[in-house]
Amino acid sequence: MLEIKNLHAQVAGKEILKGVDLKVSAGEVHAIMGPNGSGKSTLAQVLAGRDVYEVTEGEIFYQGKDLLAMAPEDRAREGIFLAFQYPMEIPGVSNMYFLKAALNNIRKAQGQPELDAMDFLALVREKMKLLGIDEALMSRAVNEGFSGGEKKRNEIFQMAVLEPKLAVLDETDSGLDIDALRVVADGVNALRSPTRAIIVVTHYQRLLNYIVPDFVHVLYDGRLVKSGDKNLALELEEKGYGWLEEQPQTV
Amino acid sequence: MPEVKQAHEATETYFADFAKLERETSRQPEWLRSKRKLAMERFADLGFPTTKQEAWRFTNVAPLVRIAFKQADADANGAVREALNLALLSDVAARIVFVDGQWNPKLSALANLPKGVSVSSLAAALESGEQGELEGHLACYAEDADHAFTALNTAFIRDGALIRIADGIVLEKPIHVIFIRTEGARHTVTHPRALIVTGREAQAMVIESHCGPAGETYFTNAVTEIVVGENAAVGHVKLQEESDQAFYVATVQAHQARASRLHSHSVSLGAALARHDINSVMAGEGAECTLNGLYQVADNQHVDHHTRLDHAMPHCSSREYYRGVLDGKSSGVFNGAIIVRKDAQKTDAIQSNKNLLLSEEAVINTKPELQILADDVRCTHGATIGQLDPDALFYLRARGIGLESARHLLTRAFANDVIARIHFAPARERLEARLLARLSASWKPEEVL
Numbered sequence: 021m022l023e024i025k026n027l028h029a030q031v032a033g034k035e036i037l038k039g040v041d042l043k044v045s046a047g048e049v050h051a052i053m054g055p056n057g058s059g060k061s062t063l064a065q066v067l068a069g070r071d072v073y074e075v076t077e078g079e080i081f082y083q084g085k086d087l088l089a090m091a092p093e094d095r096a097r098e099g100i101f102l103a104f105q106y107p108m109e110i111p112g113v114s115n116m117y118f119l120k121a122a123l124n125n126i127r128k129a130q131g132q133p134e135l136d137a138m139d140f141l142a143l144v145r146e147k148m149k150l151l152g153i154d155e156a157l158m159s160r161a162v163n164e165g166f167s168g169g170e171k172k173r174n175e176i177f178q179m180a181v182l183e184p185k186l187a188v189l190d191e192t193d194s195g196l197d198i199d200a201l202r203v204v205a206d207g208v209n210a211l212r213s214p215t216r217a218i219i220v221v222t223h224y225q226r227l228l229n230y231i232v233p234d235f236v237h238v239l240y241d242g243r244l245v246k247s248g249d250k251n252l253a254l255e256l257e258e259k260g261y262g263w264l265e266e267q268p269q270t271v
Numbered sequence: 272m273p274e275v276k277q278a279h280e281a282t283e284t285y286f287a288d289f290a291k292l293e294r295e296t297s298r299q300p301e302w303l304r305s306k307r308k309l310a311m312e313r314f315a316d317l318g319f320p321t322t323k324q325e326a327w328r329f330t331n332v333a334p335l336v337r338i339a340f341k342q343a344d345a346d347a348n349g350a351v352r353e354a355l356n357l358a359l360l361s362d363v364a365a366r367i368v369f370v371d372g373q374w375n376p377k378l379s380a381l382a383n384l385p386k387g388v389s390v391s392s393l394a395a396a397l398e399s400g401e402q403g404e405l406e407g408h409l410a411c412y413a414e415d416a417d418h419a420f421t422a423l424n425t426a427f428i429r430d431g432a433l434i435r436i437a438d439g440i441v442l443e444k445p446i447h448v449i450f451i452r453t454e455g456a457r458h459t460v461t462h463p464r465a466l467i468v469t470g471r472e473a474q475a476m477v478i479e480s481h482c483g484p485a486g487e488t489y490f491t492n493a494v495t496e497i498v499v500g501e502n503a504a505v506g507h508v509k510l511q512e513e514s515d516q517a518f519y520v521a522t523v524q525a526h527q528a529r530a531s532r533l534h535s536h537s538v539s540l541g542a543a544l545a546r547h548d549i550n551s552v553m554a555g556e557g558a559e560c561t562l563n564g565l566y567q568v569a570d571n572q573h574v575d576h577h578t579r580l581d582h583a584m585p586h587c588s589s590r591e592y593y594r595g596v597l598d599g600k601s602s603g604v605f606n607g608a609i610i611v612r613k614d615a616q617k618t619d620a621i622q623s624n625k626n627l628l629l630s631e632e633a634v635i636n637t638k639p640e641l642q643i644l645a646d647d648v649r650c651t652h653g654a655t656i657g658q659l660d661p662d663a664l665f666y667l668r669a670r671g672i673g674l675e676s677a678r679h680l681l682t683r684a685f686a687n688d689v690i691a692r693i694h695f696a697p698a699r700e701r702l703e704a705r706l707l708a709r710l711s712a713s714w715k716p717e718e719v720l
Contacts, residue, residue, distance in 0.1 A: 068669045072661075096671035108666035112684025121680070122670035129671070161684075178670065 021046045021083060021217045022067075022186060028077035029059075029066050036062040038242030039078070044186070047214040051228055051253060052221045054239035055261040060221045061105055063239065064190040067219075068102035069095050082186065096122070097129035099185030103175040103192045110162035115174070118162050119144070119181055126182060147180040151207050169200045176207035187211065188219045193227035205230030225257035240264050282319070284339040286311075289426055292342070296429060299397055302406050303428065310415055310425035317419040326417075329604045329636045330546055330575040335518040340460035340490045342427075343371040343452075351378070351453050358451060358480050358512075360697045364444035365390045367432050371453055372461035374430050387437035388475075390446055393464060394430040405433075408468055412496045413524040418548065420520045424462040424494040431464030434477060438470035438500070445476035445506070445695055450493065452483030452514070460490040468498045469505050471528075476506035478698060481521070482541070483514045493521035499531040501555065506534045508693055512705070513541035515572070522548040529555030529584075536693050537564040538702060539574050540709065550579040553587035564593035565689040567706060568601040575604035580620065582611045582648075588619040594689045595626040596682060596710075597633035607652065608640040615645045622652040627659065627685050629678075682710055 022044040029037040036059045044050055054060050066073050067080070069092030080087040087095065110118065123143075124134040135143065148155060151173060163171050172192050179187055189208065193201055208218060208231050220231055228236070228250060236252040237244045238261075245264055246252065289311050296304070319336045320327040351370050355378060359366070367390050368378040374392035381390055396405065415422035432448045450463040467477055481491055491513060499505045505525075513519045519542035525533050539545050551560045566574040580589045595603050605624045626635045639652040659681050667677035683706065690702050 068665075070665055070669075091674070092665060092668040093671055093673045093677075096669055102669050104666065104669075108660075108663045110663055110666065110681070110684065112688050113680060118667070118670070118672075121672055121676070122667075125671040125673070125676075182670070 023081040024078070025080070026078040027063075027066070027075065027080065029062055029073045029075050031062065031073050035076070036073070036242055037066070040239070040242070040244055042237065042244060044217045044219060046217055048235065049212065049218045049220065049231065049233045051233035051236045052219060052239050052244075053223070053225070053236060053253060053256055056223070058239045059242045060223075060239055061190055064102060064105075064188050064219075064221050067188050068092060068100065093125070094129075097126050099126075099130075101179050101182055101184030101187045103172075103179055103187065103189040105190040105192075105194065107163050107171040107175055109164045109166070111164050113162050114159055115162050116144075116158040119178060122178070123182060144181060147177060150180060150210060151177050151203055153177050168195045169197065172196055173200060173203060176204050179211065180207055183211070185215065186217050186219070188221065190221045191223060192220075193222055193224060201227065202230060225253045228253045238264060281336055281339040284341060285314070285423065288342045292427060292429065300406070303397065303409065306410050307426050307428055310410070310422045313415050313422040314419050314426055317417070317422060319419055326577060326606070329602070330544070330573065332518075332520075332544070332546075335490060335544065338458060338488070338490070340458055343456060343459035343461045343489075351451060354453075354482070354484060355449065355451055358449050358482050360447055360478065360701060362444060362697050363447040363478070364388070364442055366447045366449065367392070368449045368451065369430065369432070369463060370451055371456055371459070372430060372450075372463065385440065385442065387440035388442055389433070389435040391433050392430055393428070393433045393466065396433050405466075408496065408498055409466055410496075412498070412526045412552075413494050413522055418522065420492050421494055421522050421548075424464060424492050424522075427462040428464050431466070434465070434467045434475075436469040436473040436475045439472045440470070440475075441473070442475040445478050445508075445698075447478045447480065449480045449482070450491070451480075452487065452489055452491070452517075454484050454487065456483060456487050456489040458488060460492060463491065463493040465493075465495040467495070467505065467507070469503045470500045471502060473500055473503045474505075476508070476695060478508040478510065478695070480510045480512065481519065482512040483517055485514050486516055487514045488516045489514065490518040491521070493519075495521070495523045497523065497525040497533065499525060499527045499533050499558075501528040502530045503528070504532040506536075506694065508536040508695070508698060509538065509547075510698070510702070511537070511539045511541055511545060511547075513545070515541060515543060515570070517542045519545040521546070523550065525551035525560070527551060527553045527555060527558040527560060530557040531555065532559045534561045534694070535563065537562075537576065538690075539564070539566040539576070540568075540705065542574075543571065544573045546575040546577070548577045548579070550581070551589075552581040552583055553589070554583050556584045556586050558584070558587045560587070560589045562589070562591045562593070563689055563692045565595070565686055566603060567596040567686060567709060568603065569598040569709070569712075570601060571599070572601045573603070574601075577604075577606045577608070579608040580610070582609070582615040582618040582620065584612075585614060585616045585618070587615065589621070591620075591622040592689065592692070593624045594686065595624075595635060596629065596686055597626065597635055598629040600630070600632045602634040603636070605635070605637040605654070606640060607638070608642070609650055609652070611643040611645050611648050611650065613644040616647045618645060618648040618650065620648070620650045624654045625685075626654075626656045627682065628656060629659070629682065679710060683707065
């Protein structure tokens with residue numbers, strides 16, 4: 021589904037990603053872990069098409085297409101979803117309006133009929149129940165005045181409604197208490213299917229107790245230096261990231 | 272110096288038209304004739320402002336001064352019904368329509384007004400026997416000592432809207448005043464006048480529309496005086512949708528008695544050049560004034576708001592909230608004066624002006640102007656000038672909403688924040704639709720929104 025080859029990216033002249041290779045197939049859940057500043061968020065944002073990050077080398081193929089040639093909205097329409105580490109507040113635009121526009125743009129691009137207000141509401145209610153979200157949220161402006169936890173939960177709610185093919189979660193677990201973490205994890209697990217892939221970018225191993233990954237990769241200084249199964253995450257939890265410095269760079 | 276000569280000839284047109292009006296209005300009461308005459312003298316002394324004057328530094332009226340605008344001939348008014356239909360608002364208590372400056376009874380709807388509410392033509396009222404009350408109000412508030420356009424309007428008072436709300440009367444629905452120009456308006460001027468007088472504990476809303484046919488070059492020079500009675504509440508909404516080639520200069524002057532509330536809204540969308548002066552004197556203790564405004568301009572349009580909140584007495588509060596959206600090569604001015612008089616202790620004034628520049632060539636000059644003579648006051652002000660937030664744009668795009676749609680959505684949300692403050696749904700809905708249409712002119716709507 022996704023193939024990243026020798027990806028180099030920089031921001032404001034500073035190289036952050038220094039040759040990332042990664043292959044993700046449908047049905048898989050990959051966790052990318054790493055210390056602060058290792059390039060985790062950069063990788064997530066590059067996948068979504070954020071233009072402040074300049075890709076200087078390498079390629080990304082998504083469902084056989086050249087992802088780097090696609091505008092952010094086209095990536096979303098093809099089924100890529102980024103759960104933001106810091107979701108934006110959009111004053112004056114209601115959640116309802118925003119999410120309906122998003123869903124219908126995606127449905128239209130995928131050749132599905134657009135949902136009318138009634139059908140949309142029915143869908144939204146179902147997903148709200150799943151994530152324990154208050155219905156009053158829909159008439160509020162997108163993320164405006166939300167707490168950190170509410171914003172993260174709203175990201176997962178959007179993901180549940182938009183049903184992406186490839187979901188990238190950028191530190192969705194940071195700053196969540198255990199109850200909110202469970203809700204987020206349940207939302208992600210409900211989305212697991214043989215036709216979808218999920219990339220979980222996280223700083224902490226804790227989330228992986230709830231979302232059990234098929235693969236764990238360690239991103240260190242702009243490169244994936246180690247890959248393994250879920251046990252690698254536990255090892256990282258135990259030893260921290262310090263021991264990686266002595267390791268030779270391998271993938 | 273051909274330009275000077277041109278301007279001189281154009282100014283002469285006003286004097287010639289004034290002399291003509293003098294002959295035609297011989298039946299006007301003497302007090303008004305003498306006020307008008309003084310105002311014309313004032314105009315002669317002042318002349319049109321130039322950019323050398325601080326209040327006109329960023330608004331150059333030279334193009335207006337160059338054209339010899341003649342008094343609009345109300346008899347020449349052509350088909351107006353269709354254009355009027357676009358301006359109409361549903362669910363109003365009454366409607367009074369002026370076509371090229373003159374009252375049109377057929378297009379107005381003044382029946383069924385509740386007792387204590389009077390909406391009439393100023394010309395008609397002046398000819399009837401009710402002049403005594405008018406003398407104490409008409410042209411008593413709008414200051415012309417340093418405002419040539421206000422002086423010019425007063426000099427040309429002939430007709431206009433007269434709205435009176437008696438003590439204790441609460442009018443649930445708004446009164447709609449429409450000043451509409453016609454196809455025949457080319458190179459003519461009107462001086463629309465409105466006087467709104469509310470009694471003690473009265474409550475009312477007046478919506479004032481100024482509109483005209485697209486592409487026509489004409490000049491509208493309006494003055495509205497609002498008297499807010501003790502403990503009364505008045506809403507005033509100005510919708511400026513003149514021709515994109517028109518010149519529009521207008522003053523709103525309010526006078527607030529003790530514990531009164533005024534909610535003013537100025538929405539400025541039309542005209543090649545629009546200058547608004549919106550002033551209120553809080554002349555009684557505990558008065559509250561809210562000034563909301565939205566300007567949205569594009570191409571070569573220029574829009575200028577000069578507001579002046581005069582805290583003359585203690586315990587008055589004012590809230591000012593203006594937003595602007597500027598595209599193309601348009602330019603804007605916001606100058607917000609707040610005056611706190613020596614005895615106006617416990618004044619509470621907050622001013623905010625936010626601007627969204629959608630193009631690199633658009634320009635805004637924004638400036639607060641505080642004169643504080645009391646010492647126990649709270650006055651805060653803030654101004655922002657910015658582009659659409661790239662992070663917010665990316666967030667929308669990452670959810671499948673295209674770049675143009677995302678820009679559109681954020682721009683509308685920015686503007687709707689002001690529109691949402693107008694407490695009359697039909698006006699809000701119409702404005703939202705108008706704004707959508709105007710913003711869509713430069714938008715490729717292949718998207719689902």
